[in-house]
Every structure is written in structure tokens, then in C-alpha cells.
Amino acid sequence: MTAPADQAREVREEDAFDIARVDAFLKQHIEGLQGAPTVRQFPGGASNLTYLLSYPQRDLVLRRPPRGAKAKSAHDMLREARVMTALKASYPYVPAILARCDDDRVIGQDFYVMERLRGTILRRDLPAGLGLDRDGVRTLCLGFIDRLIELHHVDAAQPGLSEFGRGEGYIARQVAGWSERWRQSATEGSDPCEDIIAWLQSQQPRHDNASCVIHNDFRFDNVVLAADHPLDIVGVLDWELATVGDPLMDLGSSLAYWVQADDDPIFQSFRRQPTHEAGMLTRHQVVAYYGERTGMDVSRWRFYEIFGLFRLMVIIQQIYRRYALGQTTNPQFAGFGDAARYMGSRCRRLMAGLD
Template structure:
């Protein structure tokens, strides 16, 4: 009998020693923090979080406080990827209005400090849960956690972004067309094998975007494990990993958060996990329909049409993102030991995207 594979919770929780490829001069960082981080007092101990596929993320520990550092990875990078300056901007703006985003301290654009651009924020103490089925919890607690996830995303989509200085954080309008173009380019730039479904999707998706040009701040990768829950209560106290955030279409963002309901099992999720075959009622987890209804009530929408298009788009987008990771594995710049395994999911995600495109009328 073989040992069971480690759970996502075991694989991604906590910290490890800094990987050789991501080491930097810690003394230099400590000097920088003494000059730029209000209230900082060393000495400093640095470790690396196990999660954080794309931008290496570090825990900075002092005798009295913990901070988090997010940086661009070293090495050859795709244009516009790893925009930690954009993450810093959106987190800072949202924190200022009481949205659950960590307090930020500084953005360093001087590569000479640790080798790449980085920013520093508070370490928010709480629970990061990596398993969407929330093992070991009571059904009522699971329901409340899904409620708070839904509410936190709905609140983001209702923020007046102009008012908090994010009017220039993206281009309002044509969000899906721009995203499809972006991920098509990333796919083509990183391609490692021919996938016919991706070629068909790159042609079909731009021609079939629903006519609805709502605009909000979008997170871009909103899911359970990109939030920190209160240590004991079912409440989101911080939303993390804003690398893909921009001004965009709230339904692109929301339907991405629905992916775990439709994602085939066996790890093809590219990070979203899967609850597709679970007995949701027994577990106390909302069904897809219930979760959509919660969101629509919170954002004053009558409902969501064109779900098949949105699912096709989100599977395609995930395939594009993972192909980017595959390209970084090829180029030796991927920041996670799980990156290679994720890169193998591009083809099944593309096939799933094409299935939903066919349901939406693609021939």
C-alpha cells in the first residue's frame, strides 16, 4: 500500500528555507527596511512561503513583528507579467477604505536592493485554507465560509474605483477582448506543444463576447486559498495575490471563482481545486446555482446569462496562464516546484474550454 499523496494543505502551507534561485542579500534588505519601513526594528530573519506560484513571496520576521515581501522573480520574464507595482497600488488603495487587504509599507523599484522590484506589507495572521471541500468542518461553518467568500468578492465589485484613485488602473470596456488577446499572446510566446483546441478558441472567443460592458476592480485569481480567514471565525480578513488585478468585467472575475464547481477532478484545476462531484448538500457547501444567486443579490443583478461562454473563457484563460508557467519551466525561471506538474494541465483545460465553447454554439 502506497502512502497517500500530500493534500494541497500540506503541500502549500507555511514556509521553507529560501530557494537557491530566490536568495538575495538579506543585510541589504534590512538596511533598506530600516530606512523605508515605519517602526522597523531588526534583526531580520527571512524564509519563503511554499505557495505563490508566480511571484516569490517571503516572510520577514523581526523580534516584534512579521512582514511579507513579494517580488518579481529573477530571470527572463514575459512582458507585463509579475507586476508587483500594480499589486502594491491596488492593495494600498483598497486597504485605505477598510477592504480586507493588508497594510502596505513600501514599494522598491531599485533592482540593486535584492535584484528585482518588490514591496512589503503586513503579515496578516489567520488561516489560509487550500482544500475547497473544507475537510473536518461542520456543514454550517462551511456554508458561512462560502458566504464570506461570496460577500468579499461582491464588495470588491461594488467599490467606486475612481474615488480611491484607481481610475487609471486599467482601461474600462472591452475587457474580454483584451484578456483573450493577452492570454493568446502569452500562450503563443510560451507554447511547448501543438494543442488544436487552443487554436480554435483563439479564433472563436473574440467573436462571441457577450455585449455587457460593466467595469469594476477585478482580482483576477479570486479563490479560497488566496484569502486569509480569521483565526477562529468564518470571516475573510485579507485577500492576497493581486497580480492579475485590473479594471475589468466583474462577471469575468466572478465566473472564475465558480470554476471549482465545474472543474473536472484529478488536479487539472491549475490551482482552483474541484468540488464538482462532491455531495454539496451534505457538506453544507452552496450549489453553483445558490452561489450565483448570493452574488446576484449582493450586486443587484437579475441573474447571469451566457455562463457557457464565461466558463469557456475561464478554462481558456487558465490554460494560457499555465502555458506561461510551462514556458518558465522551459526557461528555468518558474518559482514553484509544483510548476512542472501544473504545466501538464494545459491540454485538458483547453479541451474543457472547447467543450463549453461548443455548448455556447461553437462549431
């Protein structure tokens, strides 16, 4: 599932679960499993937890919420599995779901198990072994955007997918919902951000652009590149936030993570994917390419850009709140409060037309 730099590691003590109970459950639901699995944890991801279960016959991947997570809608593993199952036939990059568990007696939380996709997942920098020159990086970048466009072209009205949408008004619901999540995630010293919320409320389009399947977390570190041909994307991971909604909201959420070569040093320090490499499109170029390929009007892009950053700010603050409350001791979350405050300042610069 991952490149050598992202190999699964020993399970953190706070994230451990009863392996024997999971093994017994899986053997009742997946044919051919024998022996006891070894369990390791993937280090990537700051929300839900992902583990590698290695049996003598095959490798499996288990996904579960973080310990202490209470908001079902924010960490709904069974919903994520349903989305993936419904989408698999129309979008072949989705890993196959092999088992789902809603029995709290197994590990105390819902979880699901899926197939393991072997390949490379890009993190902060391009692995030297990929051997991509500037043209190769550009091809990789365009392929990444094309996979998002393909997702947006899936028929969202087909049985199994339509149930995940609530119809017209997606943009308004998102602005209201993420605004409330921000208020609920406040910690001592956090930025109230009421000016950003007011701007989003006043600037939001009156109508959605379309109603399609959207991923809501489409990043390079959520796609799997073919091991023998890194320009081919063979899998798309992390469907927790997928739904039916406005495609430009999806693109805005994706580009919130898109740190390019000329960004300021603080934003550069946030970079989690190699979008700064020579050959990568800038955020402006990505939007223009998307508009050309889809025929969608992107002239009011500023709203989607700022909403994407605000949404990311909320996600960062929610994780920091769990850290501040002692629900996780993962040291990588210690600076997330400062990161959320920076994202607020970035939103304000865009609101003022300074970037």
C-alpha cells in the first residue's frame, strides 16, 4: 500500500486493540484466512487510524476511528465502507471492502477491513527512485486532476450513491456546518474567526454548480501509484468525507493542501505532498485546467478557495482539541493550534485580495 518511507510501524500503545478478537471476527467473514496476523500501524493520517494486518496468505488493511472520538458523523467507518462499496463498480480506483463490523464487543468501535493496494503513496517529497523529470511530474499532476474529474463524472443518481446526497443547498449546508464545527472545536486562545464565517455566508453562491460524487479529501497522499509505473494511479483511499455535492467545493478542499514553490515559509512548512516540484501546476493552473476539461464556470473561484482553507482550519483545530483534552498524546498534534491560527490569517489575506 505504501512506499518504503511510509511503511507500517509498530502500533502506538494508545492505538492498540485486541488482535485475537479481530482475528476471530475476520475468520468468520473472510474466506481462507489461516494463522494469526501480525499487526502494524500506518503512520500517515491525522484523523482515523489505519493498520496493516498480515496473514500468511494475504495482507489486509483495517480502518477505525481514533480512541475517544464521539462524533459519529465525523468518524463513521460504516458509512465510509458503504460509500466505497456503492462506488466501486463505477470508479475502479476504490479498494474492495472485505468486512464491516458494528459489534462493539470486538474492539469497542466500528471498523472495516479492505484489500491492500500495493504501490507508492506520495508524501512530502517525491521518492528519488521514481525518476521523474519535469515532464514526468507534469504528467503525474494532470493524471491526478483527471482522476478527480472522472469521479465527478460518475452518475450520482444511481442506486446506492444517491442516498449520500441531500439535494440542492449543499454549499449553504457546508458553510453552516463547518462554521458550527469551528465554534465547537474552540480551545483556549483559538481565533473566533467570526469575520471569516460572515464573509463565507455573504459570498457563497446562491445555487450549487452540480450534484456529483465528491471525495472531499483528494490529495496525493490519498492516491496509490502503480509500483511498476508511477504515472498510473491505481487506487484512491480515505473516503470518510465522500458525499454527493458541489464539485468546486471538492476542488477547493483539495487545493487547500496544495502548497506551491512560491508560497510563504510558514505555508511551506505545512506541505504534505510534493506539489512544489518543478512540473507541478500552480493552484491557479489547476483551476484553469479543471474548468477547461469540465466546462464548469470557475470565475468565482475565490469563495471556493477560502472555504477550502477554512474547512482545513476546522479539521486542524478539531484534531488539536482532541490533543488539548488529552484524548490523544500523539506529539505531531502539539502544534496544530498554531497551524489553525495561521490558516485563519491566510483566509483573511485572500478575503482582502492580498494573495
